[in-house]
Amino acid sequence: MKNASIIGLQETDCKNISEKLNVLLANYSVFYQNTRGSHWNIKGDQFFTLHPKFEELYNSLVLKIDEIAERILTLGATPAHNYSDYLKVSTIKESKEVSDGTKSVENILNSFKVVLDLQRELLDITDAAGDEGTNSQMSDYITEQEKEVWMYNSYLGK
Numbered sequence: 001m002k003n004a005s006i007i008g009l010q011e012t013d014c015k016n017i018s019e020k021l022n023v024l025l026a027n028y029s030v031f032y033q034n035t036r037g038s039h040w041n042i043k044g045d046q047f048f049t050l051h052p053k054f055e056e057l058y059n060s061l062v063l064k065i066d067e068i069a070e071r072i073l074t075l076g077a078t079p080a081h082n083y084s085d086y087l088k089v090s091t092i093k094e095s096k097e098v099s100d101g102t103k104s105v106e107n108i109l110n111s112f113k114v115v116l117d118l119q120r121e122l123l124d125i126t127d128a129a130g131d132e133g134t135n136s137q138m139s140d141y142i143t144e145q146e147k148e149v150w151m152y153n154s155y156l157g158k
Contacts, residue, residue: 002076003074003075003076004075004076007074007075007133008072008130009129009130009131010129011076013130013131014043014075014076014077014131015077015127016125016129017075017122017125017126017129017131017134018072018075018076018077019077020121020122020125021071021072021075021077021079021122021134022072022077022079022080022089023067023074023090024068024115024118024119024122025065025068025069025079025080025086025088026080026085026086026087026088026090027086027090027091027092027111027115027118028061028064028065028068028115029065029083029086029090030083030086030087030092030093030094030111031061031092031108031111031114031115032058032061032062032065033083033094033110034092034094034098034107034108034111035054035057035058035061035108036054036058037095037098037106037107038050038054038098038099038107039051039054039055039058039097040098041098041099042054042098042099042101042104043099043100044099044100044101045090046101046102047101048106049101049155050101051080054104057108059110060144063137064141067137068137069081069132071133071137072116074133075131075134076116089120092110092111092114092115095107102156105152105155105156106156107151108152109149109152109156112145112148112149112152115141115145116142116145116146118144118147119138119141119142120138120142122134122135122138123138123139123142125137126138127129155158
């Protein structure tokens with residue numbers, strides 16, 4: 001945690017935040033792969049609507065995966081990178097439902113719920129630690145994703 005003192009944070013806070021960020025990273029990685037699977041395998045009359053929407057989403061997720069990993073590095077820790085490790089800590093599970101549009105959208109909404117909850121937990125932790133960098137990052141993600149939730153729910157007629 002050699003960066004902690006330079007960026008004005010406590011080493012123990014950096015360690016705790018990094019651990020929580022690695023859990024978030026794992027969830028994002030499984031979320032990404034599930035969305036990619038839906039993009040590849042979507043079938044039926046919803047194909048032309050959902051295929052590009054899923055691509056838009058997985059492109060956004062892969063950017064966040066990179067940003068989270070870089071934040072972990074900034075805090076002086078090491079980001080996890082193995083799917084075997086991700087699957088051990090991820091609340092989001094691998095999806096087998098990737099060709100049915102409605103089930104894929106429901107899976108996406110459930111995944112958003114998981115990452116939003118984790119990001120809100122990180123807001124509390126980072127606020128207490130004075131970690132504005134991570135706090136701002138999580139806040140930006142939440143703002144963007146709440147709108148995505150509204151759009152996917154609207155697609156489902158909810």
